[in-house]
Amino acid sequence: DQQVKQNSPSLSVQEGRISILNCDYTNSMFDYFLWYKKYPAEGPTFLISISSIKDKNEDGRFTVFLNKSAKHLSLHIVPSQPGDSAVYFCAAEGHNFNKFYFGSGTKLNVKP
Amino acid sequence: DTGVSQDPRHKITKRGQNVTFRCDPISEHNRLYWYRQTLGQGPEFLTYFQNEAQLEKSRLLSDRFSAERPKGSFSTLEIQRTEQGDSAMYLCASSPRGRAGTGELFFGEGSRLTVL
Numbered sequence A: 001d002q003q004v005k006q007n008s009p010s011l012s013v014q015e016g017r018i019s020i021l022n023c024d025y026t027n028s029m030f031d032y033f034l035w036y037k038k039y040p041a042e043g044p045t046f047l048i049s050i051s052s053i054k055d056k057n058e059d060g061r062f063t064v065f066l067n068k069s070a071k072h073l074s075l076h077i078v079p080s081q082p083g084d085s086a087v088y089f090c091a092a093e094g095h096n097f098n099k100f101y102f103g104s105g106t107k108l109n110v111k112p
Numbered sequence B: 001d002t003g004v005s006q007d008p009r010h011k012i013t014k015r016g017q018n019v020t021f022r023c024d025p026i027s028e029h030n031r032l033y034w035y036r037q038t039l040g041q042g043p044e045f046l047t048y049f050q051n052e053a054q055l056e057k058s059r060l061l062s063d064r065f066s067a068e069r070p071k072g073s074f075s076t077l078e079i080q081r082t083e084q085g086d087s088a089m090y091l092c093a094s095s096p097r098g099r100a101g102t103g104e105l106f107f108g109e110g111s112r113l114t115v116l
Helices: none
Strands: A009-014 A019-025 A031-038 A045-051 A058-059 A060-067 A074-078 A086-094 A105-111 B004-008 B009-012 B019-024 B031-037 B044-050 B053-057 B065-068 B076-077 B087-095 B110-113
Touching: A009 A019, A019 A031, A019 A086, A019 A105, A031 A060, A045 A058, A045 A060, A045 A074, A074 A086, B004 B087, B009 B019, B019 B087, B019 B110, B031 B076, B044 B065, B053 B065, B076 B087
Parallel strands: A009 A105, B009 B110
Antiparallel strands: A019 A074, A031 A045, A031 A086, A058 A060, A060 A074, A086 A105, B004 B019, B019 B076, B031 B044, B031 B087, B044 B053, B065 B076, B087 B110
16 A cells, blocks of 8 residues: 555646645654655655654755645745756655655656 | 665566675665665665664565675675566665664665566
8 A cells, every 4th residue: 555645747847936746645653754856877865854743844945845634745846947857756754664655756847 | 985885786687587686885874775666656665674683574575585684784685586577676775873764764876677
């Protein structure tokens, strides 16, 4: 069963505009969430995280929002740049878990 | 380079052959994970080690799969009698703390397996 879902396999955005990537989860025991970015032929690299005690975390152009009641998180990239074009994975982990659960990814294409 | 390294990067084998992948984690990390990723999917958990102890294995890990981490340093993932369904990217990741949630996973570049 897929406990972390990314329902949009792809997203195309114009350079300079906002990119919004969404992620839903089903397990209420998850309390730590991360976004990873993956370029072709490379392993995923960590981008930004958020603990369940917060509802927002910002790092430069990247902001993650967490809505616990809706079991939903989103990643905002503002302004989007062509170098942001990659596959973005949402991941979740919980206190009693010893592993991350990943979504299926959203491929972001930022057009110049 | 002090990141996670995996070897080989790409392995092509015939069905029925055995393959072994190696992962060298970041040296001070005590947790080591193996994930598998197929096309269009996110990484799926296979197993993890806390130092040399293998603490959890996924149901995805059939009897043909075995992983070791002798002395709590590098790890190997062996697949015996490979099947075409084993074709995937095998990702290794390490984490510095007892609970991965206190930090992120650091991934290697992966070992791509193609079974003909």
